[in-house]
Amino acid sequence: MKKYVSVLLLLTCILLFGRESRSGRAIPDLKIKLLNGKQTSIHDLLKDGPLLIDFWATWCKPCKKVMKHLDRYHQAYGNHGFKVLMINQDTPRSLGKVKSYIRSQKHTFYVGLDPNQETAKKLNGQIMPTLILVDRDGTIQWRHQGYVPGEEVEIERQIRIALGLDMQSDSPDS
Amino acid sequence: MIRIILYFAFTSLVWADGIDYNAAITVNYGDSYDFYSYTENRFDLNLFYNNVQAWVQYEYSNPPEIGFPINDIRKFRIEYKPLDFTIKLGDIYEFWGRGLVLNQFDDQITNFDNGTRGLFLGYSKGPFTINHINGNTDIWQLGNDLRIPYYKHAHNMYANQVQYELNSLSLGFTQLHSKETHQKIFGEAFVNHKLNGIYASWTGANADLFLEYADKKATEKTNIIENIPHDTLKNGYGIYSNLNIYLGNWGLSTEYKRYAFDRGYSDFTVDDYGNQINFQTMPTLVREQNSTLMGRVTHQYNYNDERGVQFALNGTLPNGYYLLAQYSQLSRNEEWQSVTSINWNGTSVDGYLPSSDPSAIPYWENYQEMNGYHFDDKLYFKLGRGENYEVLGLMRYFEGEGESITENWMYTDSIEWDNGWFYTDSVLGSIDTSNYSIEAKLWQESRSITFPFELSYTFDNGYSVGLNFEYQERKIRNVTRGNATTFNYSDSTWLLVNPENPDTSFIVYDTQFSDGDKQYNTQFNRMISLTLSKASNWSVTLSHDQTNAFEGQRSIDPYYNPLEALVYGDIKYFTGKRDKSNPPGFIQKRWVSVKIDYSLTPSQRISVQYGSIQGGLFCSNGICRIIPPFNDGLNISYTAVF
Numbered sequence: 001m002k003k004y005v006s007v008l009l010l011l012t013c014i015l016l017f018g019r020e021s022r023s024g025r026a027i028p029d030l031k032i033k034l035l036n037g038k039q040t041s042i043h044d045l046l047k048d049g050p051l052l053i054d055f056w057a058t059w060c061k062p063c064k065k066v067m068k069h070l071d072r073y074h075q076a077y078g079n080h081g082f083k084v085l086m087i088n089q090d091t092p093r094s095l096g097k098v099k100s101y102i103r104s105q106k107h108t109f110y111v112g113l114d115p116n117q118e119t120a121k122k123l124n125g126q127i128m129p130t131l132i133l134v135d136r137d138g139t140i141q142w143r144h145q146g147y148v149p150g151e152e153v154e155i156e157r158q159i160r161i162a163l164g165l166d167m168q169s170d171s172p173d174s
Numbered sequence: 175m176i177r178i179i180l181y182f183a184f185t186s187l188v189w190a191d192g193i194d195y196n197a198a199i200t201v202n203y204g205d206s207y208d209f210y211s212y213t214e215n216r217f218d219l220n221l222f223y224n225n226v227q228a229w230v231q232y233e234y235s236n237p238p239e240i241g242f243p244i245n246d247i248r249k250f251r252i253e254y255k256p257l258d259f260t261i262k263l264g265d266i267y268e269f270w271g272r273g274l275v276l277n278q279f280d281d282q283i284t285n286f287d288n289g290t291r292g293l294f295l296g297y298s299k300g301p302f303t304i305n306h307i308n309g310n311t312d313i314w315q316l317g318n319d320l321r322i323p324y325y326k327h328a329h330n331m332y333a334n335q336v337q338y339e340l341n342s343l344s345l346g347f348t349q350l351h352s353k354e355t356h357q358k359i360f361g362e363a364f365v366n367h368k369l370n371g372i373y374a375s376w377t378g379a380n381a382d383l384f385l386e387y388a389d390k391k392a393t394e395k396t397n398i399i400e401n402i403p404h405d406t407l408k409n410g411y412g413i414y415s416n417l418n419i420y421l422g423n424w425g426l427s428t429e430y431k432r433y434a435f436d437r438g439y440s441d442f443t444v445d446d447y448g449n450q451i452n453f454q455t456m457p458t459l460v461r462e463q464n465s466t467l468m469g470r471v472t473h474q475y476n477y478n479d480e481r482g483v484q485f486a487l488n489g490t491l492p493n494g495y496y497l498l499a500q501y502s503q504l505s506r507n508e509e510w511q512s513v514t515s516i517n518w519n520g521t522s523v524d525g526y527l528p529s530s531d532p533s534a535i536p537y538w539e540n541y542q543e544m545n546g547y548h549f550d551d552k553l554y555f556k557l558g559r560g561e562n563y564e565v566l567g568l569m570r571y572f573e574g575e576g577e578s579i580t581e582n583w584m585y586t587d588s589i590e591w592d593n594g595w596f597y598t599d600s601v602l603g604s605i606d607t608s609n610y611s612i613e614a615k616l617w618q619e620s621r622s623i624t625f626p627f628e629l630s631y632t633f634d635n636g637y638s639v640g641l642n643f644e645y646q647e648r649k650i651r652n653v654t655r656g657n658a659t660t661f662n663y664s665d666s667t668w669l670l671v672n673p674e675n676p677d678t679s680f681i682v683y684d685t686q687f688s689d690g691d692k693q694y695n696t697q698f699n700r701m702i703s704l705t706l707s708k709a710s711n712w713s714v715t716l717s718h719d720q721t722n723a724f725e726g727q728r729s730i731d732p733y734y735n736p737l738e739a740l741v742y743g744d745i746k747y748f749t750g751k752r753d754k755s756n757p758p759g760f761i762q763k764r765w766v767s768v769k770i771d772y773s774l775t776p777s778q779r780i781s782v783q784y785g786s787i788q789g790g791l792f793c794s795n796g797i798c799r800i801i802p803p804f805n806d807g808l809n810i811s812y813t814a815v816f
Contacts, residue, residue, distance in 0.1 A: 026194045028222040037342060037377045059462040092273040092457045096416040097486055099382065100425030104488045104496065116269040116279045121229065122220050124198040124815040143777040143815055149632040150709030
């Protein structure tokens, strides 16, 4: 009986909360330790414009594939105040290789460190990759789990919506 | 009851004004024909109100994939951050330095959880940070059962950290004390652990450096009734360093470790306590693989007694190809000699580097990878090559001098009787001795080489196809080497196989792979998966895993799934004419499964997998466990964040 109660509870939660991906909730102002040793916070990164947060690790294959596109968007829409924050979840086992990997790929986005998943748990980003798009006033506009090739088109569309840009112009992929 | 009130108090706050929240649901269900079934349901809720944060995790799992059944609040934490202070109450997870003293995490895949339920106090102002943790931690380990933990190690602990950061420099001191009730195979032990650590880091434009040292002392309460003072049980230390050098878009990462919290020639068991404790989860210096076949042959590292180095060079060529070359070598801190068949002596390995002698139980691996994009980034390819060698265990390992003795007797007295002379006395005239070399060695080693390959192409309409192929050759064999195999306790020496000719030496390789009565020197593994996906909607993956031999004997499994029958064209399966007592040979060494992922919304995913999965070693977060095979079953997984 307990089993069915739990299943019903979960289904209720899905119906209540799971329908909308555009949550409209505010993102908490969490402190982030960056790869260069400096400290920042999510609200600091939001000062100039929207922020796309993604969770990744050096051993995560789809994470590395989407990073290439996210870095391109970080550069292409940087003049609109848009930023990408990649929160790394490598454990001590592979933490020493994170900076080397980022440098080798010439990535320019912000990289945060979260080796014991404290930030990931607060933002429910344990599944990698998980993308959270936050608009300038700190409201979560869009969430997305996983990545398969081709989804970068939808990611860019959401970024442009957050920036209030015309869908046809100035696309770095066009 | 208190937990239920707490749970509803948390959830009701969702509707309160001014409170932000996020939540996640994870549902995992699995059922296979060989009774490997599980139901896991977790609900995570985070609440944020000004400088107060709260987290609660409710779980209904009966049974979980690994662990104990639960229908309760599993985790909770309340955080309050006034000004420069941080106060946390509940389940605490902290990570200091690189984890030589404290690295806490909750890894539900391997059921490893070393978090502390208690109080955290922190103060951070300018360059100074001071943290304190106080509470209780129950850490569970598996016994013989691969799914239900058996051994409990209960820690009553406190820990402190002081850190100072100035520009690119950082210096930290850590301390951890724990009173542990350690469950053994029979009974339990009461152990006090004291750890002190120091770490420093420097970050520059073209290089960065990290150093950490931890010192550990354990004492055991030998008689709790008579309150006899604690006896020193074990002393140890650990060193870790990481130097990264960058030149343009190339980076060289170098790591060195020397963990000497205990010493031993064999695997450590639950009865080896007082050494490294599970708060210490440190860098391992082996590559964290994302290839299935390479993950199965990964090194089962030893946090108590291991030293090693790792180098990783990566960079990008002008055409955009990414290159990676990695090498690591590890060994125990001692080279071991079996002076008898059961007594072992250890001699420290010279210098600072690991030894490659089998007596030090060495391991090495290297991995190379190239990947890149073509055709406007539509085509992605990856080529890899990984090789490793490991001594899995020593059964005997002696190399030294032996001595043979010949006595020359002279007869000094005799009598005549019945027309014959009989000698009645003699003296030892001389003793001839000759020395010879003894070599009595038996160890088990494993060697593998793996080639992972990946190819994917993305079409303009959002569809993409992917191919993953992995090929592996693997050997596991017992190596018998030398001129002696058994130890004679009455003579206190190793017995020569051929006493007439001590120089007769042999080397025998005994493979551990077989299929029925037939033995194989090499195990060949192939894994192929095909994926078709539509961006932002769905993906379908068909996987085929194949081997030719097993380590040890396997019983015949008469069941196989219709997917396997379909792939191999076994029409009898569908016409009801299959022979359940004598199944076709192909099913024994092949595992076929199909997985469908579907995005209900961007933040809701459901995944359904049907088929068979080969079990084996699985490692995550530095923790490894053996996963049992999942035969002809169904896995359903649902995740949602909102």
